[in-house]
Amino acid sequence: MTVGSTSFDVIVVGAGIVGLAHAYEAAHRGLKVCVLDRDAACVSASIRNFGFVTVTGQGAGDTWRRARHARDVWAELAPRAGIAVQHQGLNLVATRDKALDVLQAFMQTDMAQSVNCALWTAEEAARHAPELRLDQAKAVLHSPIDLRVESRDAIAQLTRWLAEQMQVTFRFGEAVLEVATPKVVTAKGQLHAERVVVCTNADIHGLYSALFAKHQVQLCQLQMLRVQPAGDLRLNASVMGDLSLVRYHGYSKLPEAQALLEQLQQEEGESLAQGIHLIVVQSADGSLVVGDSHHYGASVKPFAQDDVDALMLRHMREALNIGDYRVTERWVGIYPSAPQTDCFIEAPDAATRVAIVTSGTGASTGFGVAYDTFADW
Template sequence: MANKNYDLLIVGSGIVGLAHAYEAKKRGLSVAIVEQNTRCTGASIRNFGFITVSGQGARDTWQRAIYSAQVWRELASVAEIKILHQGAWILCERPEAVEVAKAFLKTPMGIDCQYYPQASYPNLEALGFKNIHSLNLTNSLGLLYSPHEFRVESREAIPQLANYLQSTMGVDFYWETEVLSIDGSSVHSSNNRFDAQRIVICPGADLTGIVKPYIEKHDLKLCTLQMLRIKVQEGFILPGSVMTDNSLARYLGWSELPEAKALKGRIAIEMPEYVKEGIHLIVVQSADGSLVVGDSHRYGCSEHVFASESIEQLIIKLMYRVLSITEHTVIERWTGVYPSSSTDDALIEKVSSVMRIAIVSSGTGASTAFGLAKDNFDEWLGK
């Protein structure tokens, strides 16, 4: 096997790896991606495809989300990636949630977001918001709206992005190629040998193998999610992505506000089973009208293999509470899994002057990976 030479070799074809390839090509580097599977199979295609800015942790994560959303929009137009719907609606059912929403609007992250109290509901369609009737507003005291969010179909968008990187930007992909060892700048794989000026390993939830010795000190866990695709009545159209009080109590951009303490306390009392399973509702819609619904969060040293019927029913119960749904059929079930850290939203492990490991450790890869890659290269290569 002849050596293949690149400025940058990336191990892993998930969104973090693809983002690093995109950012490297913008800097004029020759780039290859090595992937052990025939295609991306991990968290990057199992998620909501929900590109979120509002609610992200302050500072680096929020800034990375802003940048990543901009890149996604640019790529959507050139890589034939369809944006399915835009905007996010958070239904506030408790007075404590209303206080969190109002406090959020006073922060820099609340720019361009809006809170709509009950009295304004009849005027929302006149303000240009369509399909508001798809929300069940019976129990809500107000709506927090963010215009920054949008949704792509992950299982389609990730292959489309890989194809664009290969066909238009000149990234070489080596599928079904497992990296066996790395010696300095030499990478030995099952199919080829590579030499690279720089190496970035993007393992996603695969925390074993060649990366294990370098990341053990970070005490990463695996978070397993339960996800559903649901068919509902004909003609049902969401006004955007939908979340609830539980999201305000979970996402750091909201939950770290002082006003969130009371909300988290009340949810803990009123919804202990939801807190136990880490359930906070997200609902997005696909082009065929089906809804992608989730999710729960279970943490451990390995993926939780078996899905729980009781968790599924809790998710569906909350969905009915906030959406005007008259019927549903579950047409797909799956689990997602991502690496999770109790201290960091993402990490860049600097193994050597040649090699780094990049991991999003908060389940926000779709929303922040381009920003993480930019920050990595800005520091490594210079802006």
């Protein structure tokens, strides 16, 4: 398929992970697909995140179901697209009795039991995951299902594979000015498609801005770091802590989470105020990606705060037997966030869909969202 083609079965606007997932789903169904993106390459949230395909802890219902589906798609596509899975699983260290209460309640849910989660004692965790700092641990939730890829590489690799193996046309550096399906007007001309899917992530004032307003979407800015341990530290799985239990809805919606939240408000008020919860993942070179914080608004300042980074690094030190380390990179990411929904799929007309993940879970749920978009369309 040539870049000069102007007629397609499906046009996808946006080449982040949610857009790529829709391109895959459409191509998988035998459709002729074109992806448009205003940037010369994917440079936004999809390459700035953890690459952590998280099932465990996602909200019950559609979000968990979509994450479960997406995880299996990632596991299937990664070897075909040359994407390395850096590590598998999740270890969430509970250091408070009330955090243990939440984990014990979570272990009674289908979300935990269906993927064979285990609740390790500190002694068991020390055998399985010696990288964890366990002197204050009450227990460790282990999930075997979650995956980690290097997002800054994986997005480009997935794009290349879709182009080469599934004949998806990519037109980068081509801003979309208007969608009036079957017509799509860009800064470089006019294209046609029987169906159009808009996946424009944080461009909340652009195409279909009224739908973003309908869902009260604002922007969320997060801070992240790359850390190089001085010693030979190897993670067996991604790492989280108590703060994750009051943020991820699969835990935080459990009745037991309220008591933990009240305790954390007393003991970790500043971390909660900065929207911090700990995630640590590891890259092939041994470096760690550490985060993250969350700050919300109609617009967000492009400046990272050193005191926020310091808090995240403190949580990292409390979670890992890391020893000396140095920070090698710092960056911010931005994604759309809505107060009442993790995602919306809207149909402004019969031939157009607007599919936006509004919870920062695009890598974790995007393939599931795409499946739902096409399931009844």
